[in-house]
Amino acid sequence: MILTERDEAIIREIARWRGVLGHHVKAIGGFTGTRATDRRLKKLVDEKLLTRKKYVYGLAGIYQVTRKAQKLLGLDTYLGTIRLDQAVHDMAVVDTYLYFRHKYNLAETDVISEKELRHEQGFITRGHAPDLLFKQKGELHCVEVELSQKAKGRLEKNVADNYIKYATQIWIIPKNNKRVKLWIEEFATRYPNIEIIDKGVIDEFRNDN
Numbered sequence: 001m002i003l004t005e006r007d008e009a010i011i012r013e014i015a016r017w018r019g020v021l022g023h024h025v026k027a028i029g030g031f032t033g034t035r036a037t038d039r040r041l042k043k044l045v046d047e048k049l050l051t052r053k054k055y056v057y058g059l060a061g062i063y064q065v066t067r068k069a070q071k072l073l074g075l076d077t078y079l080g081t082i083r084l085d086q087a088v089h090d091m092a093v094v095d096t097y098l099y100f101r102h103k104y105n106l107a108e109t110d111v112i113s114e115k116e117l118r119h120e121q122g123f124i125t126r127g128h129a130p131d132l133l134f135k136q137k138g139e140l141h142c143v144e145v146e147l148s149q150k151a152k153g154r155l156e157k158n159v160a161d162n163y164i165k166y167a168t169q170i171w172i173i174p175k176n177n178k179r180v181k182l183w184i185e186e187f188a189t190r191y192p193n194i195e196i197i198d199k200g201v202i203d204e205f206r207n208d209n
Helices: 006-017 020-027 034-046 067-073 082-103 114-121 154-163 180-185 197-206
Strands: 051-053 064-065 111-113 134-135 139-145 168-173 194-198
Touching: 006 020, 006 034, 006 064, 006 067, 020 034, 020 082, 034 051, 034 194, 067 180, 082 111, 082 197, 111 114, 139 154, 154 168, 154 180, 168 180, 168 197, 180 194, 194 197
Parallel strands: 139 168, 168 194
Antiparallel strands: 051 064, 111 134, 134 139
16 A cells, blocks of 8 residues: 555544544545545555544544554654543544634644643643643634533632633533533633633534534
């Protein structure tokens, strides 16, 4: 198999995240349809450059890069790991990345994933890190995808940390996570760089693309 520039771009993008789904690759690779995306992904899996594994019932197979791909393309990253309790969240983060990439016409270099951020920091620093960062108009913004409830104290600690470091902190929260939404709204009176986006906006964008 001869790797195309698009193949390499897809592999490099997948390596930035803990894993991705087929519809993410369709958007990342600029494919016109699902069938063409699936055919190319199958070739990359058959070539052992990607793996595809189902982790959670109801969630499609998740693609991850392999050591072969890491070595072949000289990827400066660790291999992704999927935790069962985090799989849905991790895929929602990639949906959110694609939403902001489209909304602000961001280049790949304008975005830093949590995985990349932790890799830069090294494994010594294991504190809080946002789900992704993006640069726009010379400022650095962070994005948090909050699907489940956290302890209020821990949540405020993360908010305070984001307030110091970033121009804006954008919280993606589903309607059913009412308590966290109320807490974030409360924190916004003390940390005025907070913006809240309903996760339904992200889901609608994903379904339309």
